[in-house]
Amino acid sequence: MSKPKVGFFSFTSCEGCQLVVLxxxxxxxxxxxxxxxxxxxxASSYKGEDYDVAIVEGALSTVHEIEEIRAIRQQAKxxxxxxxxxHIGGINCIxxxxxxxxxxxxxxxxxxxxxxxxxxxxxxxxxxVDYYSRGCPPNRDGEEFVExxxxxxxxxxxxxxxxxxxxxCKMKGNVCTFHKERPITCLGPVTRAGCSAHCPxxxxxxxxxxxxxxxxxxxxxxxxxxxxxxxxxxSLKFYRMLNGMMEVGK
Amino acid sequence: MxxxxxxxxxxxxxxxxxxxxxxxxxxxxxxxxxxxxxxxPRFFEAMLRGRRFPEAPQITSRICGICAVGHTTxxxxxxxxxxxIEPSEQTLLLRKAVLEAEIMQxxxxxxxxxxxxxFFSVPSVIPLAASHPDVVKRALRMKKLADDIVTIIAGRHPxxxxxxxxxxxxxxxxxxxxxALKQLKTMLSDDVPPTLDLFAxxxxxxxxxxxxxxxxxxxxxxxYYDGIIHSTETGETRHRDYKNKxxxxxxLHSTAKQAKGPFRPYMVGALSxxxxxxxxxxxxxxxxxxxxxxxxxxYNPYLISAAQVVESVHNIExxxxxxxxxxxxxxxxxxxxxxxxxxxxxxxxxxxxxWGVGAVEVPRGVLFHEYRIDDDGLLSWANCVIPTGQNxxxxxxxxxxxxxxxxxxxxxxxxxxxxxxxxxxxPCISCSVHMLKVDFV
Numbered sequence: 001m002s003k004p005k006v007g008f009f010s011f012t013s014c015e016g017c018q019l020v021v022l023x024x025x026x027x028x029x030x031x032x033x034x035x036x037x038x039x040x041x042x043a044s045s046y047k048g049e050d051y052d053v054a055i056v057e058g059a060l061s062t063v064h065e066i067e068e069i070r071a072i073r074q075q076a077k078x079x080x081x082x083x084x085x086x087h088i089g090g091i092n093c094i095x096x097x098x099x100x101x102x103x104x105x106x107x108x109x110x111x112x113x114x115x116x117x118x119x120x121x122x123x124x125x126x127x128x129v130d131y132y133s134r135g136c137p138p139n140r141d142g143e144e145f146v147e148x149x150x151x152x153x154x155x156x157x158x159x160x161x162x163x164x165x166x167x168x169c170k171m172k173g174n175v176c177t178f179h180k181e182r183p184i185t186c187l188g189p190v191t192r193a194g195c196s197a198h199c200p201x202x203x204x205x206x207x208x209x210x211x212x213x214x215x216x217x218x219x220x221x222x223x224x225x226x227x228x229x230x231x232x233x234x235s236l237k238f239y240r241m242l243n244g245m246m247e248v249g250k
Numbered sequence: 251m252x253x254x255x256x257x258x259x260x261x262x263x264x265x266x267x268x269x270x271x272x273x274x275x276x277x278x279x280x281x282x283x284x285x286x287x288x289x290x291p292r293f294f295e296a297m298l299r300g301r302r303f304p305e306a307p308q309i310t311s312r313i314c315g316i317c318a319v320g321h322t323t324x325x326x327x328x329x330x331x332x333x334x335i336e337p338s339e340q341t342l343l344l345r346k347a348v349l350e351a352e353i354m355q356x357x358x359x360x361x362x363x364x365x366x367x368x369f370f371s372v373p374s375v376i377p378l379a380a381s382h383p384d385v386v387k388r389a390l391r392m393k394k395l396a397d398d399i400v401t402i403i404a405g406r407h408p409x410x411x412x413x414x415x416x417x418x419x420x421x422x423x424x425x426x427x428x429x430a431l432k433q434l435k436t437m438l439s440d441d442v443p444p445t446l447d448l449f450a451x452x453x454x455x456x457x458x459x460x461x462x463x464x465x466x467x468x469x470x471x472x473x474y475y476d477g478i479i480h481s482t483e484t485g486e487t488r489h490r491d492y493k494n495k496x497x498x499x500x501x502l503h504s505t506a507k508q509a510k511g512p513f514r515p516y517m518v519g520a521l522s523x524x525x526x527x528x529x530x531x532x533x534x535x536x537x538x539x540x541x542x543x544x545x546x547x548x549y550n551p552y553l554i555s556a557a558q559v560v561e562s563v564h565n566i567e568x569x570x571x572x573x574x575x576x577x578x579x580x581x582x583x584x585x586x587x588x589x590x591x592x593x594x595x596x597x598x599x600x601x602x603x604x605w606g607v608g609a610v611e612v613p614r615g616v617l618f619h620e621y622r623i624d625d626d627g628l629l630s631w632a633n634c635v636i637p638t639g640q641n642x643x644x645x646x647x648x649x650x651x652x653x654x655x656x657x658x659x660x661x662x663x664x665x666x667x668x669x670x671x672x673x674x675x676x677p678c679i680s681c682s683v684h685m686l687k688v689d690f691v
Binding site (some may be wrong): 010012013014015016017018019020022023028034038040061062089091092094095098103104106107115117136137171182184185186198199201202203204205207229230234237238241 | 268292293295297299300301302305309312313314315318354363374376379390393394397405406407408409411412414418419420478521585592594595596616627685
């Protein structure tokens with residue numbers, strides 16, 4: 001593949017994923033040598049529409065965004081979903097389980113009809129996604145993002161782990177969060193690895209930001225969560241922090 | 251002179267989030283000035299309702315990828331204000347250091363990556379990487395060190411991991427802090443002087459409009475983490491009474507609510523802080539202000555970027571001070587003796603119905619989080635007031651004052667000056683569109 005043209009696009013999100021890309025420092029210089037960035041609004045006032053690769057962050061949460069992602073998909077030969085909002089809907093889907101009209105009304109009052117907002121959904125709920133760079137945020141030095149972009153440039157398949165975070169957590173020698181003196185419940189047993197178990201290594205719990213592993217053992221995990229004192233309703237809330245979309249067949 | 255001008259900048263570039271500038275001048279008369287905010291609504295306050303209180307910092311961190319530590323800090327301070335928790339000295343030093351680091355990374359990102367391209371007449375930092383690699387590498391180095399310091403203390407940037415109610419779930423090693431200290435000192439001696447040379451050589455547009463400047467103020471230090479709300483026009487307000495100073499309203503051209511003072515719009519951010527607290531800056535930052543020709547009070551909003559340069563020098567000096575203080579005291583793992591409360595502790599500590607407010611200075615100005623907690627430890631109500639939301643009305647007032655004075659210039663120049671004005675405020679639009687729950691009058 002000759003030097004591909006890349007466009008960055010941002011939907012409903014904190015835009016932290018683009019910042020992680022900007023923070024890659026040295027690797028960024030290497031990548032800039034291999035691709036041509038034609039659209040990156042957060043970093044550039046130049047707007048080109050001739051991209052081959054679209055890198056998309058954020059969930060879709062307005063009618064307008066759905067129209068935009070369809071147009072982007074038509075133009076792009078390759079579409080990469082960057083970060084948890086684009087991949088699994090992420091934090092935005094928490095509100096999907098509330099009454100949408102009530103939420104909008106509580107914010108905009110009698111002006112509610114003027115504002116466009118629909119249920120939040122990941123990119124692949126609307127268009128096909130070719131690659132996922134997972135995480136909230138994508139792992140810090142951008143290893144997986146670089147892995148994906150490199151694989152595309154070399155025409156190879158990127159390596160993305162398909163085993164749970166627990167595997168990497170054990171390899172790091174962490175004490176299991178469920179077995180600490182004051183236990184913290186954790187989504188590590190069902191979440192896809194690739195983050196080096198970063199959150200448990202910093203003394204906190206995995207909150208499932210990389211989405212679920214293929215065929216997760218949800219029943220066993222529910223038993224563990226119950227054993228740690230969570231009700232079924234609380235367990236669901238825990239999952240729904242970032243993975244609300246899994247319940248509607250993702 | 252009578253002239254028709256119609257400016258419509260769709261999605262202002264090099265700002266965080268989606269915003270449009272709309273100016274309509276008919277026969278030399280200014281008919282319409284709008285900074286339209288078209289970011290998608292986020293509804294964070296609704297997301298928080300019914301969640302366990304220790305989740306609030308983790309969820310609200312995701313309001314913003316640039317000031318994630320700022321949101322986490324404001325969230326923790328609101329929870330601790332409600333629960334009557336006073337964190338340890340070590341926790342305060344670590345939190346202050348990580349907040350200084352985030353403010354520095356945000357400022358560096360803004361003045362080097364988002365503002366500087368205007369002065370080099372290039373669309374972005376990417377062509378600068380080819381034409382001025384030393385400048386871009388310096389910027390990346392400064393940003394990376396700030397990111398690294400957030401990482402060793404809080405786990406990563408954005409979205410810190412170890413910052414929880416009443417402490418940290420993970421403590422950096424002394425070796426990590428000593429290494430950071432060494433790099434900070436090198437940065438102060440090697441990277442700060444050329445940064446100051448560069449920004450002292452830039453000619454910022456001349457424009458002045460005095461407004462109400464608002465920032466936290468603290469007797470002991472240049473206030474970021476803690477302080478009383480200070481306004482140059484209306485005096486002081488306690489943090490729990492912030493609604494006396496901040497009133498939000500829905501305007502139809504913005505999905506972000508605009509917050510205004512009781513009398514008129516006001517400015518928050520680096521220039522406000524500088525105007526109110528500049529006598530508390532560290533020595534090299536004071537010298538930097540002198541070199542950039544910045545003296546308080548200053549009424550030129552384009553110089554917000556210059557105030558950010560000054561603050562970033564202050565941030566480096568403060569991190570050096572805070573880390574030296576941490577090393578002098580010796581770090582200890584306090585998770586054993588204190589009931590640090592991580593997001594998904596299996597059992598919540600007993601809680602009585604309570605409410606609290608956290609007011610913290612973040613890169614773009616003062617940020618408020620307010621929560622109500624029920625007897626079962628669940629959040630029943632939340633409100634977040636974002637700096638950019640507070641600045642939006644003030645930016646429109648600036649545009650109203652500026653446009654009539656530049657009507658004789660070519661439309662491209664007017665457009666650029668307006669874009670530069672909006673960029674100077676460093677608006678964080680995805681942040682401001684987090685959707686506020688307020689009572690309508």
